[in-house]
Amino acid sequence: MRIYNSLTRKTDIFKPINPPKVGMYTCGPTVHDYQHIGNFRTMILSDFLYRTLVANNYQVKSVRNITDIDDKIIKKAKEKNLPIEIFTKEYTQAFIEDLGKLNILPTSISPKATKYIEQMIKYIEELVKKGLAYVERDGSVYFDISKFPCYGKLSDLNGRTLKTGTRILSDEYSKDDAQDFALWKAAAQDEVGWSSPWGKGRPGWHIECSVMSQQHLGDTFDIHVGGIDLLFPHHENEIAQSEGKTGKPFVKYFIHGEHLLVNGTKMSKSLNNFYTLKDLVGKGFDPLAFRYLVLTAHYRDKLNFTWESLTAAQNALENLREKIRGWKHAGNGLCGYYHEFIEAVNNDLNTPQAVAVMWKMVKAKKPVSAKAATLLQMDQILGLNIEKYLDRKLNIPPEIQELIRQRDVARKNKNFRLADQFRIKIQKQGYRVTDLEDKTRVVKR
Ligand SMILES: [Zn+2]
Incomplete structure (x- = not known):
């Protein structure tokens, strides 16, 4: 299996640290709103990678967190006059339901940030003790990037200026400069917070992922997945914290999925092109048509979402279902096609190629029972839930x-x-x- 590693900036052969075991962490959502379809593109990438690893006989422990504490959550919960756990519950639930509709398999563990505050405090204490972090007069704690010599190894800083002694407190990070970042944010007495050695406060966003990933996967683990927008500063900061604390490599393979654009532009609420899965379903689309659309683009290419492209994906999926309806699967599959398919997915998750091979097989002049058996194997990875269309007659009244x-x-x-x-x-x-x-x-x- 070969996969593009953002750390080495090339496509590497995948060699887990402790085969056949693989540890994999995906940055999950911040639950202050319904997730947009761009977030789900990353979740589909993570699911596809998971299924590919399983197909390669790895035993995968996968972790995807829920960020249930951050600036936006606090602000919005306050506006609605709700405790944060009640406010975030609705969006967490909606996220989990959407994952199910997209046929995204459950992860081994799905930790919530607020359940790990104690571990985060201990982690920050160690960073302070090691001289990698400093406490401000207000009770906030910052990571000092000048003390971590490898800072920038993931993003190469890409022309960003390394500013030492300037700080970022907000969760909305500037992408322009590299600065010291908050590990712990002081909170006023009437604000949401937990008591700590530095007074009342709450954790910064980056520390949450370092703590939850290492808690479940160890100091060093195999794979870290996220959207490309998380590469800097989020993942760069995760590396600094984790490697600063343990002195060991944090992650072997960093995998980043490209943006989803809507009509060629970035999705944003102000442009009114911000779509949730609910919006798609409301227009009569099958959530799996969105999954199909995502698979037709390579994860490292930008995907331009339009209603036309989604319609085309839905038509293709319906065509597939029609084509195979009632096929009975029996006996052995078609090894040649399956190998070609696996080769495509193992080659840096080349999903467009894999989908093309699937179609080639479906259309081939071969016995349908063998084609159905092969399709079922392929769908273990594609996740289009094709099984329910096999052996089924369409009964329209x-x-x-x-x-x-x-x-x-x-x-x-x-x-x-x-x-x-x-x-x-x-x-x-x-x-x-x-x-x-x-x-x-x-x-x-
Ligand atoms: Zn994260």
Whole structure:
């Protein structure tokens, strides 16, 4: 297996520290809102990597955290007059439900930052003791980046100025400069906080991930996954804290997923192009169509999300389901195709290539039972939940079939308003409607 490692800036052969065991940490969401589809692109990458490792017979312990304490959470919870654990509960729950809809497998452990405050305090104490961190008069503790000689080894600082003696307290980090960063933030008496040797306060964002990852995976572990925007300063700071504390390498492979763009621009609430999975489902899309769309792009390439591209992904997925509907899987699979598929995923997770091989196999002139068996194997990694379409007959009741027929007539006559009315009627009966060139395709939701 080969994978691009941001630490070495090249595609490396994957060699775990303690095979067949693999430890893997993914930076999870900050639960101050519903997660946008860009976050889920990273979660799909992490899931795909996990499934690939399992297919390569590794025993994977995977950890993905929940950041349930930060500036935004505190501010928003205060506005709503809710305790933070109540405020974050809704978004944490929604995140977990969305993962399920995207067929993302559960991780071994999903730690919440607020459950590790004691460990974080101990960790910071050690950094202070080692002279890598200093306490300010207000009771905040900062990491002194000038004391960690390897600072910048992940990001190469990319032209950023290394500013020593200047500090960053906020969770909204400047990407322009490298500065000392807060490990512990002093809090006023009426603010959210925990007591510590430095007074009441709360942990900084970076320390949370160092503590939760090392707690479950050890001082040095194999893989750390996150979105490319986390490379600096988040992951750079995690390395500084962790290696500063233990004197050992923190992570062997850092893997970063590229951005998801919407109509060619960065997603933001102010541009009104900020989408959640709920928005996609509300427009009649299957969450797995989004998964399919993500798989059609390589994780190190930017993915431009448009409604057209999502529609195309949904059509492709529906086509696949139609094509294989009722196939009975039996006997051995088609080894040649499966090997070609595995080669693609093992080559730096080349998902577009893997999807292409899957299609080539589906369309090949081979017995369907063998094709179905191979497809099931491939889907262990693709995660498109294809199994439920095999061996299944489509049972559309006559009244729905009549609506479909009338809709097709309306479309043929270019009466699109009428066709739309029929579509809504069919959807209300619990079916999903897709337009093919000459007919309407309907599947049960
Ligand atoms: Zn993190």
